[in-house]
Amino acid sequence: xxxxxxxxxxxxxxxxxxxxxxxxxxxxxxxxxxxxxxxxxxxxxxxxxxxxxxxxxxxxxxxxxxxxxxxxxxxxxxxxxxxxxxxxxxxxxxxxxxxxxxxxxxxxxxxxxxxxxxxxxxxxxxxxxxxxxxxxxxxxxxxxxxxxxxxxxxxxxxxxxxxxxxxxxxxxxxxxxxxxxxxxxxxxxxxxxxxxxxxxxxxxxxxxxxxxxxxxxxxxxxxxxxxxxxxxxxxxxxxxxxxxxxxxxxxxxxxxxxxxxxxxxxxxxxxxxxxxxxxxxxxxxxxxxxxxxxxxxxxxxxxxxxxxxxxxxxxxxxxxxxxxxxxxxxxxxxxxxxxxxxxxxxxxxxxxxxxxxxxxxxxxxxxxxxxxxxxxxxxxxxxxxxxxxxxxxxxxxxxxxxxxxxxxxxxxxxxxxxxxxxxxxxxxxxxxxxxxxxxxxxxxxxxxxxxxxxxxxxxxxxxxxxxxxxxxxxxxxxxxxxxxxxxxxxxxxxxxxxxxxxxxxxxxxxxxxxxxxxxxxxxxxxxxxxxxxxxxxxxxxxxxxxxxxxxxxxxxxxxxxxxxx
Amino acid sequence: xxxxxxxxxxxxxxxxxxxxxxxxxxxxxxxxxxxxxxxxxxxxxxxxxxxxxxxxxxxxxxxxxxxxxxxxxxxxxxxxxxxxxxxxxxxxxxxxxxxxxxxxxxxxxxxxxxxxxxxxxxxxxxxxxxxxxxxxxxxxxxxxxxxxxxxxxxxxxxxxxxxxxxxxxxxxxxxxxxx
Numbered sequence: 001x002x003x004x005x006x007x008x009x010x011x012x013x014x015x016x017x018x019x020x021x022x023x024x025x026x027x028x029x030x031x032x033x034x035x036x037x038x039x040x041x042x043x044x045x046x047x048x049x050x051x052x053x054x055x056x057x058x059x060x061x062x063x064x065x066x067x068x069x070x071x072x073x074x075x076x077x078x079x080x081x082x083x084x085x086x087x088x089x090x091x092x093x094x095x096x097x098x099x100x101x102x103x104x105x106x107x108x109x110x111x112x113x114x115x116x117x118x119x120x121x122x123x124x125x126x127x128x129x130x131x132x133x134x135x136x137x138x139x140x141x142x143x144x145x146x147x148x149x150x151x152x153x154x155x156x157x158x159x160x161x162x163x164x165x166x167x168x169x170x171x172x173x174x175x176x177x178x179x180x181x182x183x184x185x186x187x188x189x190x191x192x193x194x195x196x197x198x199x200x201x202x203x204x205x206x207x208x209x210x211x212x213x214x215x216x217x218x219x220x221x222x223x224x225x226x227x228x229x230x231x232x233x234x235x236x237x238x239x240x241x242x243x244x245x246x247x248x249x250x251x252x253x254x255x256x257x258x259x260x261x262x263x264x265x266x267x268x269x270x271x272x273x274x275x276x277x278x279x280x281x282x283x284x285x286x287x288x289x290x291x292x293x294x295x296x297x298x299x300x301x302x303x304x305x306x307x308x309x310x311x312x313x314x315x316x317x318x319x320x321x322x323x324x325x326x327x328x329x330x331x332x333x334x335x336x337x338x339x340x341x342x343x344x345x346x347x348x349x350x351x352x353x354x355x356x357x358x359x360x361x362x363x364x365x366x367x368x369x370x371x372x373x374x375x376x377x378x379x380x381x382x383x384x385x386x387x388x389x390x391x392x393x394x395x396x397x398x399x400x401x402x403x404x405x406x407x408x409x410x411x412x413x414x415x416x417x418x419x420x421x422x423x424x425x426x427x428x429x430x431x432x433x434x435x436x437x438x439x440x441x442x443x444x445x446x447x448x449x450x451x452x453x454x455x456x457x458x459x460x461x462x463x464x465x466x467x468x469x470x471x472x473x474x475x476x477x478x479x480x481x482x483x484x485x486x487x488x489x490x491x492x493x494x495x496x497x498x499x500x501x502x503x504x505x506x507x508x509x510x511x512x513x514x515x516x517x518x519x520x521x522x523x524x525x526x527x528x529x530x531x532x533x534x535x536x537x538x539x540x541x542x543x544x545x546x547x548x549x550x551x552x553x554x555x556x557x558x559x560x561x562x563x564x565x
Numbered sequence: 566x567x568x569x570x571x572x573x574x575x576x577x578x579x580x581x582x583x584x585x586x587x588x589x590x591x592x593x594x595x596x597x598x599x600x601x602x603x604x605x606x607x608x609x610x611x612x613x614x615x616x617x618x619x620x621x622x623x624x625x626x627x628x629x630x631x632x633x634x635x636x637x638x639x640x641x642x643x644x645x646x647x648x649x650x651x652x653x654x655x656x657x658x659x660x661x662x663x664x665x666x667x668x669x670x671x672x673x674x675x676x677x678x679x680x681x682x683x684x685x686x687x688x689x690x691x692x693x694x695x696x697x698x699x700x701x702x703x704x705x706x707x708x709x710x711x712x713x714x715x716x717x718x719x720x721x722x723x724x725x726x727x728x729x730x731x732x733x734x735x736x737x738x739x740x741x742x743x744x
Contacts, residue, residue: 258577284710300597445727456738460723563715
C-alpha cells in the first residue's frame with residue numbers, strides 16, 4: 001500500500017496524505033458541531049437572560065441538552081481526533097497506522113453524533129448532558145453516544161498504532177516530542193474515560209430498551225462521571241499539549257525541563273481519573289473519606305501538575321524571548337510577544353483564563369465541604385466555561401489559525417478580524433464565566449428555566465444582585481457567541497474562498513526527523529547559556545496569591561451557613 | 566521548535582532542574598498539602614460537614630415514613646393545596662421528601678436547635694438548595710440521607726430544586742420556617 005507524503009513549504013511539517021485528509025475531515029466535522037453548539041448556546045443564553053426569557057420551558061431543556069452534548073462531546077472530541085493524528089503522524093513524520101480504521105472512527109462518530117441529536121430534537125430525550133437515571137431518554141440517545149465513543153476509542157487505537165509505526169520505522173531518535181507525549185497522555189485518559197462510559201451507557205441503553213429493570217441512581221452518577229469529568233481531563237491534556245505546541249511554533253520555545261513537563265503529564269495519567277468524585281461531594285452515597293481522597297485527586301497531585309504546566313509553559317516562552325534579547329525588566333519578553341498573531345494571543349488568553357479563573361474555581365468548587373455552597377448552582381457552568389471554553393476551545397481555535405494554511409493549504413481571509421477574534425471571544429467568555437460564578441455564589445441554580453418560579457405554590461425572590469449577574473451573563477454570553485461565530489465564519493470562508501497555497505512537494509518516502517537539528521539542540525537547564533525566568537515567577541506567585549485568598553474566603557462563607565453534621 | 570521535536574538530550578531525565586522550577590514545584594506541593602489537610606481539619610473542627618448517615622430505601626418505604634411523620638406532627642396547613650406545616654417533635658427527627666414537583670412537607674424549625682432531617686426523592690434526582698443561606702445537597706431516589714442541620718437565624722427559607730427534574734422543575738419550591 002503506497003503512502004504519499006507532502007512537506008509543507010512554510011512550516012516544514014510533513015503530512016501523510018491519508019492522515020492529512022482524516023485530520024481535515026475531523027476538524028471540519030468538529031467545526032460544524034461547534035456551529036450547532038453555538039446556535040443552541042445563543043438560545044440558552046437568551047432564555048436565561050431574565051429580561052428576555054426567549055424559549056418556553058420544554059424547548060429550553062431540549063436546547064440545553066443539545067448544547068451540552070454538541071459542545072462538550074461532539075465538537076471537542078472530533079477536534080481532538082485531528083489533534084491525535086497530527087501529534088502522531090505529522091510530528092513524528094511517519095505514516096498513519098491503518099488509515100481505513102481512521103475512517104471507521106470518523107464515520108462511527110458522525111453516525112453516533114447525528115443519532116443522538118435526532119433523539120434530542122425529537123423531543124423525548126431532554127435529559128441533559130448527564131442523563132441521570134431514572135429519567136429516561138429514547139434508546140437511540142444512548143446508542144448514538146455509544147457509537148460515538150467506540151469511534152473515539154478506535155481513533156486512540158490508530159494513534160497508539162502510529163506511535164508503534166514511528167518507533168519501528170525509526171522516524172525519530174530518542175524519546176517522543178513533548179507535544180506527542182502530552183497527546184499520548186490525552187489518549188490514555190481517553191481509553192479510561194471511554195471504558196467508564198461503556199460501563200454505564202451500555203447498561204443504560206439496555207434499560208431504555210426494557211431489558212434491564214433498574215439502574216441504581218447513585219451508581220449511575222459515580223460511573224457516569226468517570227466518563228463526564230475524565231473526558232474533560234482529556235481536554236486538559238490536549239490543550240496543555242497545544243500550549244506547548246504554540247510556544248514551540250511561535251517562539252521556538254524549548255521546555256524549561258523535559259523531565260518536569262513530562263512528569264507533570266504523568267501525574268495527569270495517575271490521578272486525573274479520580275475526578276468523578278467532584279460531582280458527588282454533596283451526594284448521599286459516598287463516605288467523607290472517599291470524597292476527601294478522590295476530590296483532591298489523591299492529595300491534589302493532578303492540581304500540582306497543572307500548576308507545574310502553568311509555570312513551565314510561560315517559562316518556556318520567557319526563556320526563548322530572553323534569548324532573543326528581550327531582556328529588559330521583568331516583562332519585556334511578554335510585552336514584545338506577537339500579540340497581533342491570533343495563534344499566540346488565543347493560546348495565551350487560554351493559558352491565563354484556564355489558570356486564574358477555571359483552575360482556581362475548579363479547586364475551590366471541588367473542595368469537599370465548600371462544594372455544598374455551590375453544588376448544582378450556576379457556579380458550576382461558570383467554572384467549566386472557564387476551563388473547557390476559555391481553556392480548551394480557545395486553544396483549539398488558536399491552533400486552527402496555524403492549521404488552515406498548513407493543513408488546509410488556504411490563507412486566512414480578513415487578517416484584521418482574525419487578530420481581534422481571540423480577544424473578543426476570550427475576554428467575553430472569561431467575563432461570562434465570572435458573572436456566572438457570581439450568580440452561582442448567590443445561589444442561582446443551573447439548568448433552571450425560570451428564576452421567578454412562576455407557577456410555584458410559594459414565592460422566593462432572589463437578591464437584586466443575582467438578577468444583575470444573570471443580566472450580565474446574557475450580555476457577555478451574546479458577545480461570546482458573536483466571537484465564536486466570527487471564528488466559525490472566518491474559518492469556513494477561508495476554507496472555501498481563501499487564497500490557495502502551495503501544498504509542497506510530495507514524495508512516497510517519509511523524511512525522518514533530522515537527528516540533533518540546530519533547533520533541537522538549544523541550550524538546556526544547567527548549561528552555560530541557561531536563562532532565568534523571573535517574569536514567570538512573578539506571574540506564578542500572583543496566581544498563588546489569588547488562589548490562596550479566594551480559597552480561604554470560601555471557607556469563611558461556609559462557616560457562616562447553618563451548622564451541618 | 567523543540568517541544569515538537571524529540572528532546573535534544575537523549576538522557577533528558579538526567580538533566581538537572583533549575584532552581585526556580587524546583588522552588589515553584591515545592592511551593593505548589595506545599596499548597597496542595599495545605600488544601601488536603603484543610604478538608605480533614607474541617608471534619609474535626611469545622612461546623613459544616615455533610616453527614617455520612619445514609620440508608621438504602623425504596624419509594625414506598627420513604628413515602629410511608631414521611632406520611633407517618635406528617636400525620637403525627639402537623640401543626641397547620643398552608644396555601645390552596647393544603648400543604649401541611651410540620652414541626653418536628655423534641656427528638657428533632659424530620660422527613661423531607663422530594664417529588665415531581667414539590668418538597669413535602671413544609672418544616673417549622675427553631676433556631677439553634679439541631680435536627681436530623683431525612684432527605685430522599687421518590688422519582689428522579691432532585692437538588693436541595695436552601696436559600697438564601699445557600700446550602701446545596703443532592704437528593705437521590707433509593708437513598709435516605711440523614712442530615713443534621715442547625716438553623717442559625719429565624720426567617721422564612723426557600724428550598725429551590727436545583728437538579729433538573731423535568732418540565733415543572735422551576736415550580737418545585739419548598740419552604741422551611743425557622744422561629
